[in-house]
Amino acid sequence: MKTAFVLNGPNLNLLGTREPQVYGTQTLNDVRLLCERACAANGFALEFRQSNHEGELVDWLHEAGALHAKGKLAGVILNAGAYTHTSVALQDAIKGTGITLIELHISNVHAREAFRHHSYISPAAKAVMAGFGVNGYALAIAGLAGMQ
Ligand code: DQA
Numbered sequence: 001m002k003t004a005f006v007l008n009g010p011n012l013n014l015l016g017t018r019e020p021q022v023y024g025t026q027t028l029n030d031v032r033l034l035c036e037r038a039c040a041a042n043g044f045a046l047e048f049r050q051s052n053h054e055g056e057l058v059d060w061l062h063e064a065g066a067l068h069a070k071g072k073l074a075g076v077i078l079n080a081g082a083y084t085h086t087s088v089a090l091q092d093a094i095k096g097t098g099i100t101l102i103e104l105h106i107s108n109v110h111a112r113e114a115f116r117h118h119s120y121i122s123p124a125a126k127a128v129m130a131g132f133g134v135n136g137y138a139l140a141i142a143g144l145a146g147m148q
Contacts, residue, residue: 001045002074004144005064006035006137008050009057009081015106015134022107026134034134038141044074054083058093065097075100075126075144077137084109084119094124100147102140105130 008028011018016027026034032048039046047064051057057080067073076099080090084103094101101124108131109116122128127143129136 001043002072002148003047003067004035004039004042004044004074004141005047005060005067005076006049006141007057007060007064007076007078007080009054009079009083010052011081012079013050013052024106024133031134031137035137035141038138042141042145044141044145054087054089057083058089061090061093061097061099064099065093068097068099073099074148075102077102077104077140077144078121078125079104079106080121084121085115087120091120091124094121100126100144102126102143103128104136104140106133106136107131 013028015023016025028050035046035048049060064073064076078101080087083090103119103121103125129140132139
């Protein structure tokens with residue numbers, strides 16, 4: 001069984017109380033449960049994580065890369081939060097590992113402030129999703145299944 005990594009960046013631990021008009025009222029644990037259901041439905045094991053630290057996210061992409069090299073990775077769904085708009089290191093990690101990665105945003109970043117319109121992740125991503133709310137995570141896992 002292949003593993004899907006779902007990685008969440010800074011401030012996503014605050015889901016549920018953080019700007020609910022933008023991100024909704026479901027918590028990160030609700031998102032984890034939703035991902036567990038979607039992975040079970042698609043025959044994937046799930047590795048679900050959140051960090052506020054850029055380097056930790058880089059380390060986890062490398063870990064996913066090691067699994068990819070063994071043929072055991074379904075792919076990575078990454079909501080890099082604000083690091084999306086700042087992190088060359090995350091782009092380099094994705095390119096350096098050769099993993100299949102879906103960039104995901106809960107909100108439609110293109111309908112928001114101009115600084116959210118540029119992504120360092122997109123050039124290294126296989127697909128990009130934004131604006132589906134937390135249900136986007138389930139859609140992204142189904143999308144990964146279609147890429148196998
Ligand atoms: C986000 C959008 C980013 O611009 C923001 O910094 C986040 C969350 C989203 O899921 O909509 O932290 O990635």
